[in-house]
Amino acid sequence: MDIAYIPSPSRGVLYLGPIPLRAYAFCIIIGVVVAVWLGSKRWVARGGAKHTVGDIAVWAVPFGLVGGRLYHVITDHQLYFGDGKNPWNAFKIWEGGLGIWGAIALGAVGAWIGCRRRGVPLPAYADAIAPGIALAQACGRWGNWFNQELYGKATTLPWGLEIHKVQPDGSIVSGVYQPTFLYESIWCVGVALLVLWADRRYTLGHGRAFALYVAAYTVGRAWIEYLRIDEAHHILGLRLNDWTSIVVFVGAVAYLLIVGRKRPGREAPDSIDPAAHEDELTESAESEPDVPAGTTAPDAPDSAVTDRDKDLKNHS
Template sequence: MELAYIPSPSRGVLYLGPVPLRGYAFCIIIGVFVAVWLGNKRWVGRGGRAGTVADIAVWAVPFGLVGGRLYHVITDYELYFSEGRDWVDAFKIWEGGLGIWGAVALGAVGAWIGCRRRGIPLPAYADAVAPGIALAQAIGRWGNWFNQELYGRPTDLPWALEITSSTDGRVPGTYHPTFLYESLWCVGVAVLVIWADRRFRLGHGRAFALYVASYCAGRFWIEYLRVDDAHHILGLRLNNWTALFVFLLAVAYIILSARKRPGREEVVEPGVSDGNGDEGAASVESAAKSDDEKKDEKTSDSAAEGTETTEAPEDKAKSAEKS
């Protein structure tokens, strides 16, 4: 018999013996590992050092989790601070609720701190990790499937999502699987960024801006399908306005950056070869100093030789008398 809908898990927690494994957290963890793995490959390919992406992720990931949770709690404050709600639930991140806008924004702050500590330009790092972030989002969205959340309007399409939970006013039935739509869209975004980066040699943050713009384009129409409670402004959900605003910023950045700084960075990490025999900024500076020092040494040697081979008039006279 043909499957008429996508079933939802009966529970969002699996147990490995006595250890609980929450589907939402598991998806986020897998997404982070994939993002770091792909980011590392791209960073090394751009001339960086292996392991740098993971070192900076130690800063970016915690900041991103905090930012994502803050955005969710602030924009859906009634879920935690209205009458009959327990504000402690705002800290239960494993139950779902991360806003990508806050995650990327505050995650960028963490990445900036890590980049400054390593002497690395943040735009170059962002370009390297951009498609990995999109894949992390694609994997992370399956955490919403475990929690039976973020679904769309009712539908009887063959790929409809079955909702069985009645928690928080959910009505059991079949709905558009917006988590699946966004997951597939994010995979497409990752492929687009990788292709465009190879084809046009994007640099100075433009690959990351392309990821942001293309994600926002998809998020806009996917958000429009959702039926969960949300704040509305002029008939549109808050996240629709956010997606539109961020999309325009990303496009503007691509245009202005391409005019001001075309091409790609020649050096992304100080002291590391870029694969063409050119060393990083620190090595180049050091080499320049060495050349100058060699010139000074040659000049000193030449002066010394001139002094030794040139005899004073008195010495010449004495030599003549002896002869």
């Protein structure tokens, strides 16, 4: 009996002449744009300058991409090294393989460098971009759909994902599987909405909004890992990413509790971004009326001078 299913794209790359346009890369680019856009809006609302988030992202994004790829290659080294493997494939990032744990960790290093250069506190910056990162992950997961990768167990659910692809060893995978890319994409959107709501409701600051994003994401990731069937290392019966989720979740919750007690509330707007004051001075200077060369602005209107002369005459 036929069942309904979600079809997979027949290919994940289009060619503009000799130039390949890869859907996986476009999904990542869209995610970065969304994260910077939302992060900038939140940063300005907190009292920061409008270009700060983008300037720091110039550091954070490349570091994050390198970190994500390194985590994937290290934890799935058997895919690239050993008998019959081609180590150069480790550099083919367009074929998929970005570990979120490495992306966040090394991306934080890049963000720290950018924050130091701008004189911005990293926790405040992390809070501003937290929901945007979750939305970026939601966009990026659709790259897995185009690459027909990281799907789950076989299923007969009407929203199952049809897979038909040729593996590197020549074998063919064909069937209907759990669309784990879709589950995680939807979960990440929910995480972003949760952080936005909690931040408005409880005025989260000092890195707590980011910690909430991390904790909420790891809960969903642990469940989604249970559904996946791609090759992975196991420790005590659990996939490596499950253990990573547990450790990161505990750390994020501990941070929320400790910082919430020691530093409740949010940073003062005038303490987070020195560039915001420069923007205010620039806008103030631009709003002042131009005075023609060789003239000076009057100290007071004519009416004020006339009234003053009358007062002097009455007292004489």
